[in-house]
Amino acid sequence: MSRGTLLTLRPGALAANARRARALAGDARVYAMVKANAYGHGTALALSAFSPHVDGFGVAVLDEARALRALGCSAPVMLLEGPFDADELDEAGALGLELVVHSAWQLALLAERHSTAPLVVWLKCDTGMHRIGLPPAACAGALSRLTMLPGVTVAGLMTHFACADERHDALSASQLSTLVALAEQHDLPFTAANSAALCRYPDSRGALVRPGIMLYGGSPQAGQSLAEQGLAVTQCLTARLIAINDIPAGDSVGYGASWTAQRPSRIGVVAIGYGDGYPRHAPAGTPVAVGGARTGLAGRVSMDMLTIDLTDLPAVKVGDEVELWGDTVSVDEVAAACGTISYELFCQVTARVERVVVRPDGTA
Numbered sequence: 105m106s107r108g109t110l111l112t113l114r115p116g117a118l119a120a121n122a123r124r125a126r127a128l129a130g131d132a133r134v135y136a137m138v139k140a141n142a143y144g145h146g147t148a149l150a151l152s153a154f155s156p157h158v159d160g161f162g163v164a165v166l167d168e169a170r171a172l173r174a175l176g177c178s179a180p181v182m183l184l185e186g187p188f189d190a191d192e193l194d195e196a197g198a199l200g201l202e203l204v205v206h207s208a209w210q211l212a213l214l215a216e217r218h219s220t221a222p223l224v225v226w227l228k229c230d231t232g233m234h235r236i237g238l239p240p241a242a243c244a245g246a247l248s249r250l251t252m253l254p255g256v257t258v259a260g261l262m263t264h265f266a267c268a269d270e271r272h273d274a275l276s277a278s279q280l281s282t283l284v285a286l287a288e289q290h291d292l293p294f295t296a297a298n299s300a301a302l303c304r305y306p307d308s309r310g311a312l313v314r315p316g317i318m319l320y321g322g323s324p325q326a327g328q329s330l331a332e333q334g335l336a337v338t339q340c341l342t343a344r345l346i347a348i349n350d351i352p353a354g355d356s357v358g359y360g361a362s363w364t365a366q367r368p369s370r371i372g373v374v375a376i377g378y379g380d381g382y383p384r385h386a387p388a389g390t391p392v393a394v395g396g397a398r399t400g401l402a403g404r405v406s407m408d409m410l411t412i413d414l415t416d417l418p419a420v421k422v423g424d425e426v427e428l429w430g431d432t433v434s435v436d437e438v439a440a441a442c443g444t445i446s447y448e449l450f451c452q453v454t455a456r457v458e459r460v461v462v463r464p465d466g467t468a
């Protein structure tokens with residue numbers, strides 16, 4: 105028996121989600137966000153699945169842009185944090201990237217550039233998230249500086265929403281109206297929408313939308329399932345049962361003896377742990393599925409194993425496959441149980457987990 109700890113990836117689902125984003129985008133261009141190894145799905149896989157359906161891509165850092173170009177991607181690529189220094193600026197220009205400029209120090213970097221080669225820039229405006237971006241009052245000055253620089257073309261204004269995925273979103277409307285006012289004042293296109301805004305706020309689409317998580321089968325709207333939003337599951341994390349132990353009521357399981365059986369219990373040991381990227385802080389009761397039936401963790405997650413309660417699933421045996429997230433247990437449920445978001449779980453799956461790509465006919 106091989107260990108059988110697998111991340112099964114579905115390019116067909118990635119493509120279907122990109123088509124869904126495309127349909128929601130209307131006339132806006134769609135750039136698929138593929139930073140952090142395409143949210144853990146693999147840059148090459150995401151590139152080939154998304155390419156027929158999107159207009160461009162977004163990455164956080166230059167290495168990721170380089171990887172896209174090395175894979176033969178000639179589509180527009182937006183560098184979301186812009187260049188970090190003069191060398192990066194030159195290489196970004198040579199790779200034909202669209203640069204985000206978010207700070208005065210980056211404006212200075214552009215102003216000191218020796219080359220006059222063409223450079224496309226999105227000016228990032230901080231409309232209320234207070235992470236990166238120039239304050240709205242500084243945008244006019246920045247735009248006039250940028251337009252004076254030889255070779256530089258301003259593609260438009262950009263912002264990022266802080267709360268578009270929150271059930272009670274008190275911020276996006278004011279963020280959007282600040283950006284729209286600036287865009288109108290300077291007669292420039294704008295880009296604002298992440299996945300949640302694309303799904304919820306059609307007015308935020310502007311010239312370009314930047315979906316990420318919805319492409320990867322994380323729910324972009326709190327409390328709404330993927331199916332309700334016309335989205336598909338793109339990955340399943342599974343592992344095998346390697347032991348099953350019957351324990352009496354009152355005995356405890358795992359490190360710290362933190363979980364105690366309230367009844368005579370059947371405990372399954374699954375060959376996956378935090379060394380594979382399953383979150384160590386997943387509490388007892390975090391859902392898993394065996395043969396389509398749900399149960400939960402019992403005891404702490406170890407590096408290479410975790411333990412689950414099989415007391416109510418007497419037919420389950422050693423060697424059976426356990427789904428940590430996928431079709432029966434959504435990644436969003438696991439994330440919620442762990443006090444995190446699907447994004448983090450997707451990014452955390454380690455290299456030790458074997459990747460299996462499902463072919464178009466559904467076989468692995």
Ligand SMILES: *Cc1c(COP(=O)(O)O)cnc(C)c1O
Pocket residue numbers: 137139184264297298299300314315316317318
């Ligand atoms: C990652 C990112 C996105 C995509 O956000 P999702 O919530 O994953 O849709 C959009 N814009 C910027 C600037 C980003 O960094």
